[in-house]
Amino acid sequence: MHYLDDTKALLRQLIAYPTVSPDSNLELIEFLAGRLEAVGARVDIHRDATGAKANLFATLGPDVDGGILLSGHSDVVPVTDQNWSTDPFEMVERDGKLYGRGTCDMKGFIAAAVAMAPFYAERVKDRPVHFAFTHDEETGCLGAQALAQILRAQGTRPGVAIIGEPTSMRIIEGHKGCYEYSTHFTGLEGHGSGPDRGVNAVEYAVRYVARLLELKDQLKARAPKDSRFEPPWTTINTGALVGGVAHNVIPGKARIDWEMRPVQSGDADFVKADLHAFCTHTLLPAMRAVSPDADIVTEVMGEVDGLIPADENEAKDILMELTGANGADTVPFGTEAGIFQSLGMSAVVCGPGSIEQAHKPDEYLALDQLTECLVMLERLGGKLAA
CATH class of the missing domain: 3.40.630.10 (Zn peptidases)
Structure with missing residues (x-):
């Protein structure tokens, strides 16, 4: 040719x-x-x-x-x-x-x-x-x-x-779609000997990851019956958890990089709504009871249908x-x-x-x-x- x-x-x-x-x-x-x-x-x-x-x-x-x-x-x-x-x-x-x-x-x-x-x-x-x-x-x-x-x-x-x-x-x-996020946790640093006087950003990030794992299992039950994808359900992957500086320092910052690959747009809405409610009603009240400036912010890296x-x-x-x-x-x-x-x-x-x-x-x-x-x-x- x-x-x-x-x-x-x-x-x-x-x-x-x-x-x-x-x-x-x-x-x-x-x-x-x-x-x-x-x-x-x-x-x-x-x-x-x-x-x-x-x-x-x-x-x-x-x-x-x-x-x-x-x-x-x-x-x-x-x-x-x-x-x-x-x-x-x-x-x-x-x-x-x-x-x-x-x-x-x-x-x-x-x-x-x-x-x-x-x-x-x-x-x-x-x-x-x-x-x-x-x-x-x-x-x-x-x-x-x-x-x-x-x-x-x-x-x-x-x-x-x-x-x-x-x-x-x-x-x-x-x-599948590909939705990528970085979720940033702002806590309050302190000495490791007094954990109640700080807000451990890594620990709250771990609780967030645990919630992602729960959602990961729930998404399997939401798989469309006629799905041609492998696996047939929307997946979640936790790619990185970054935070902390030393054994004896309460970490004030943490970051989770994670993604989901929806088989249907409703799954993405389901995951985001659940995480928003979890942060708003569970994690943030506990964090701000110690430090009013504590925060959780999710950065959208990309949402591709x-x-x-x-x-x-x-x-x-x-x-x-x-x-x-x-x-x-x-x-x-x-x-x-x-x-x-x-x-x-x-x-x-x-x-x-x-x-x-x-x-x-x-x-x-x-x-x-x-x-x-x-x-x-x-x-x-x-x-x-x-």
Whole structure:
């Protein structure tokens, strides 16, 4: 396939941009904008409040509703403390695999989509093709949520969204949401010999974790009978509990990092309402009886809706036709797909590479996966010319 060499060359350039989530992605976004503008796309770059990050939204074809959106995130996870055998930001081809940070998650799909843009520009007729490349997916899908607000305000209404996360080219029609929080406890420091004269922030944090464990069990009974997820219920995970300075000091500060992955929006409301009541009526009165300044504050790190399987899903139908698959699956990991679904698009996740390689040292994308993706994208051109 003649698009493979172009895609590999483009991917090499994308990997060379070290777009680790805390850092700027502007140079990469401007590079992609130039590539798309060169084939006639209308390109908008939307910066975040800091000016250091940006989303790209581009369109080939008429300014009408119902287009097909190809989406990917531009940020990658850090390589700090990972033992790489090669420079993670220099793509290396070896034994039928392309190594480099972001090759599968998910610059491989971005490279494939942009490499196909000249082909789409020649074939597009009544149905536009859109490109959406976002920032900060790895840290809460912040870019996609900001882009969704802009598209909603502009009245831009693509009909189909294909999110190219690494699925080994399987069609994914559903995944759980991902809600991440940091809950901060402010107590009152003191000498460990007089525990009643202080407010032990760590101990109250432990009681909060105990409540999370109770909710964790209760959520199992709330699992929808027809749930296709594994496990079928909403999960809670306590990722970190940080606090304290010494054996003999009552800790005045503590923090819990935790997440839940809802299978249905009502579960998230159930958990948040229960925790609010527990803090308001149980923990805080006890803390403030000793120190009026004691407090519990939950910081929302990200609340990303899941992708809900739909009985009617044009995106799934198109991908099944293009790939020859006879069905679609669900996965436990999260993507930006639910955000696009919330805008009224039918959405699926389908992209080259395996999630098993993502975020690891020596991340790679197999060439046969990239080729399979390009075949699918080339067939998609027929939908634009129909």
